[in-house]
Amino acid sequence: MxxxxxxxxxxxxxxxxxxxxxxxxxxxxxxxxxxxxxxxxxxxxxxxxxxxxxxxxxxxxxxxxxxxxxxxxxxxxxxxxxxxxxxxxxxxxxxxxxxxxxxxxxxxxxxxxxxxxxxxxxxxxxxxxxxxxxxxxxxxxxxxxxxxxxxxxxxxxxxxxxxxxxxxxxxxxxxRSYYKPKNKEGQPVDIRKVTPKTNSDCTDCKICVSVCPMGSIDYEDVFKLNGICIKCGACIKKCPAHAKYYDSEDYLRHKYELEIEFASRRxxxxxx
CATH class of the missing domain: 3.40.50.360 (Flavodoxin domain)
Structure with missing residues (x-):
């Protein structure tokens, strides 16, 4: 064949x-x-x-x-x-x-x-x-x-x-419906509009611009988003200066719960 x-x-x-x-x-x-x-x-x-x-x-x-x-x-x-x-x-x-x-x-x-x-x-x-x-x-x-x-x-x-x-x-x-994280009261929260922040360690290398699958990070000002963020992690994981991060309380709570609750190897x- x-x-x-x-x-x-x-x-x-x-x-x-x-x-x-x-x-x-x-x-x-x-x-x-x-x-x-x-x-x-x-x-x-x-x-x-x-x-x-x-x-x-x-x-x-x-x-x-x-x-x-x-x-x-x-x-x-x-x-x-x-x-x-x-x-x-x-x-x-x-x-x-x-x-x-x-x-x-x-x-x-x-x-x-x-x-x-x-x-x-x-x-x-x-x-x-x-x-x-x-x-x-x-x-x-x-x-x-x-x-x-x-x-x-x-x-x-x-x-x-x-x-x-x-x-x-x-x-x-x-x-099934899309999986939704919950807050500390057990109520569903929407983290779709959460976007990454950029700290002062940024060297303006533009790597984050080149890897964003939505083309949302502004080339002239990498602190700025011109579109949506899908939380793919590319800009954070590929930043050589570790300058990208999230600070949303709901996002960070969800991340922590995932790391604890689903630690066992699938x-x-x-x-x-």
Whole structure:
């Protein structure tokens, strides 16, 4: 089976990227496709302006991070514009060790509606976007070994099944509501409008501008936001001066609770 392998991902802190590329590379090796893997990194906003389509000769490994238990709502329009045209797809979500809730089934459904035949799905764990200690340094070697084995299982399925079966993944339909943090009184709080602050350690290197997936950080004044913040963590984790931070009480309380309540290691879940 000669197929073109495509790796496509939204990955502000590069955790989803690692898993997607490992799966794509090992599918390519296992199937001896002899083709170069095409990579589409749609993390930055300009890339999401370009239409993307595939053919029945393509295999797509598509990965996104989980935000509040769902597919990030800022990606829905873009993801819905991708055309499958009967190509094969592997759906991958990556979450910060709490839960992926209905993100995987939602991504699976989007791909099916777009004309893809989804043959496998996986939920992997990466360092939480809010934290440097929750799922620290994941995906780690164990996660990547699981991703490698998963790719081998996918390749075997594609090479041995004459009529390749679609996959059933875990999740609810209708989908659960977005996960909401709570305040100390136990009432839900909305942290969507919380934005990062910048301290005096800033060297104006502009790295935060270049990594923001919403293009929201002002180039002339990096203390200023011109758009929304999705709390992806890229500007904070990639700032060499550690000058970016959040000071919202609700945000910090939620971050602390996540770090305590979900400290126990979760493992990837795979669906074939």
């Amino acid at each position: 000669a197929k073109a392998i495509n790796a496509m991902y939204f990955s502000p802190t590069e955790t989803t990227k690692k898993v997607v590329l490992r799966i794509a590379e090992n599918i390519s090796e296992s199937m001896q496709s002899g083709t170069t893997i095409k990579t589409i990194d749609f993390t930055l906003p300009d890339v999401r302006k370009e239409p993307v389509s595939f053919t029945k000769d393509d295999i797509l490994v598509l990965g996104i991070p989980v935000y509040a238990g769902r597919v990030p709502n800022i990606l829905l329009n873009y993801l819905s514009s991708i055309k499958g045209n009967d190509s094969l797809a592997i759906a991958v979500v990556l979450y910060g060790n709490r839960n992926y809730d209905d993100a995987l089934i939602e991504l699976n459904d989007i791909l099916v509606l777009n004309g893809f035949k989804v043959v496998a799905g996986g939920a992997f764990i990466g360092e939480h976007s809010f934290s440097k200690i929750l799922a620290k340094d994941r995906p780690d070697e164990k996660d990547m070994a699981i991703a490698t084995n998963f790719a081998g299982q996918i390749s075997t399925k594609l090479k041995t099944q004459d009529d390749i079966r679609t996959v059933n993944v875990k999740g609810n339909s209708p989908y 493992e990837p879940e795979l669906f074939l």
